[in-house]
Amino acid sequence: MLGLLQGRRVLVAACGSIAAVKTPLIVSALVQAGAQVRCVVTASAARLVSPVALATLSRQPCLQDVDQWDPARPRPLHIELAEWADLVVVAPLSATTLSRWVRGDGDGLLASLLLACECPVLAAPAMNTAMWKHAGVRRNWGLLQDDPRVLPLAPGDGLLACDRIGTGRMADPGRIELAAASALLQADSQGQLKSDWRGRHLLISAGPTLEPLDSVRFLSNHSSGRMGVLLAQAAHLRGATVDLVHGPLQLPQSWLEGLQCHSVIGSAEMDQALQDLQPKADAVVMCAAVADVQRTSTNGVKKLPKERLIASMQDGWQLVPDLLHGLASRRPAGQVLLGFAALAGPDEQLLELGRSKLRAKGCDLLMVNPIDRPGQGFDSSLNAGWLLGPGDRHQQCPLEDKLVLSHRLLDRLLELNQP
Numbered sequence: 421m422l423g424l425l426q427g428r429r430v431l432v433a434a435c436g437s438i439a440a441v442k443t444p445l446i447v448s449a450l451v452q453a454g455a456q457v458r459c460v461v462t463a464s465a466a467r468l469v470s471p472v473a474l475a476t477l478s479r480q481p482c483l484q485d486v487d488q489w490d491p492a493r494p495r496p497l498h499i500e501l502a503e504w505a506d507l508v509v510v511a512p513l514s515a516t517t518l519s520r521w522v523r524g525d526g527d528g529l530l531a532s533l534l535l536a537c538e539c540p541v542l543a544a545p546a547m548n549t550a551m552w553k554h555a556g557v558r559r560n561w562g563l564l565q566d567d568p569r570v571l572p573l574a575p576g577d578g579l580l581a582c583d584r585i586g587t588g589r590m591a592d593p594g595r596i597e598l599a600a601a602s603a604l605l606q607a608d609s610q611g612q613l614k615s616d617w618r619g620r621h622l623l624i625s626a627g628p629t630l631e632p633l634d635s636v637r638f639l640s641n642h643s644s645g646r647m648g649v650l651l652a653q654a655a656h657l658r659g660a661t662v663d664l665v666h667g668p669l670q671l672p673q674s675w676l677e678g679l680q681c682h683s684v685i686g687s688a689e690m691d692q693a694l695q696d697l698q699p700k701a702d703a704v705v706m707c708a709a710v711a712d713v714q715r716t717s718t719n720g721v722k723k724l725p726k727e728r729l730i731a732s733m734q735d736g737w738q739l740v741p742d743l744l745h746g747l748a749s750r751r752p753a754g755q756v757l758l759g760f761a762a763l764a765g766p767d768e769q770l771l772e773l774g775r776s777k778l779r780a781k782g783c784d785l786l787m788v789n790p791i792d793r794p795g796q797g798f799d800s801s802l803n804a805g806w807l808l809g810p811g812d813r814h815q816q817c818p819l820e821d822k823l824v825l826s827h828r829l830l831d832r833l834l835e836l837n838q839p
């Protein structure tokens with residue numbers, strides 16, 4: 421995903437919230453990902469976060485209201501910045517700036533720049549819970565939801581700086597970076613973002629499952645969960661409600677923000693969670709790498725002495741039930757199902773194997789991804805392969821970031837989920 425930000429022009433703005441202390445982390449992450457970053461702070465933000473820190477991290481002067489009135493400027497600064505940016509990130513967004521923005525009030529550098537810009541804007545508010553619940557703030561936030569150029573990242577729950585536990589925490593910098601990459605990928609020539617999954621419910625499984633060998637050891641695989649979690653986030657950013665059933669993940673915790681997460685360990689637990697959640701889903705993606713075998717019974721299997729391990733692995737094992745096949749056999753009318761098949765071998769063999777799996781499993785689409793090639797597949801940020809189905813259709817997917825592939829897969833699922 422980091423490659424997606426390379427060379428892109430991102431304007432990062434901070435308002436007067438204590439969450440502005442996290443703005444330097446956002447700037448630093450974007451710069452490390454290769455983006456060109458310029459910073460703007462409101463007068464209140466400048467009292468909470470150091471403009472010098474933002475200037476140093478962005479390698480550019482940090483701009484404030486006073487700079488708008490610099491007689492040496494040949495063009496209005498807010499217009500120059502609005503035209504320069506591919507994306508504006510307002511993090512944190514305060515109640516005051518939100519109110520100015522939706523009312524069309526351009527008083528101040530950030531306020532006027534928000535009215536002037538025609539690129540997408542990522543809005544990440546932060547405030548005390550009572551402020552967030554205030555009717556005026558709710559109304560203003562509601563007005564932003566219908567602006568196709570705005571990507572609203574609602575605040576999450578947690579301990580706030582005012583010592584209250586509740587809603588109001590700004591989205592984590594890691595999620596903001598992910599959302600920024602997604603917005604830059606998604607925006608059309610008018611700066612508009614897709615919200616085509618709004619009103620739809622997506623169920624996704626991700627990551628590995630762990631099957632116990634004894635009470636402390638387990639059998640698993642190298643799946644990090646990256647593909648499934650990025651798919652889940654991409655769908656959520658396009659408006660979907662997402663249930664994510666996941667095994668142990670090797671990913672930043674912030675990537676789970678905004679998703680309805682169901683954490684599981686073993687394949688039986690994953691199977692049960694998927695069965696429970698399947699009926700309300702418009703689309704299901706089986707992306708998890710389920711461990712293939714499990715003990716017939718784990719009751720009373722204490723930690724085995726290592727001398728007995730090999731002997732104990734000779735019997736008492738069975739194949740894990742085929743979760744994808746189970747989902748296909750139970751699915752309600754109109755529900756679209758995408759499976760993943762991690763395969764190894766030459767291209768022709770993979771395609772043939774994939775086609776027979778697609779028929780045998782009974783899903784609409786099957787993403788065949790080779791896992792025996794360096795720099796792609798398991799535990800990598802890139803993926804490639806073939807998207808098979810429906811029927812005999814197949815499309816080659818070039819080596820690309822898993823976030824790019826996620827949006828491509830969401831487009832295809834949507835084509836099949838039209839009423």
Ligand SMILES: Cc1cc2nc3c(=O)[nH]c(=O)nc-3n(C[C@H](O)[C@H](O)[C@H](O)COP(=O)(O)O)c2cc1C
Nearest residue numbers: 435436437438462464465514515516517546547548
């Ligand atoms: C220490 C401190 C923390 C604040 N935290 C927030 C906050 O989290 N969210 C918010 O909307 N306002 C917060 N405020 C109030 C804003 O700073 C104030 O409304 C200001 O007018 C915002 O202006 P701006 O949007 O131009 O930065 C805080 C004020 C102070 C003094």
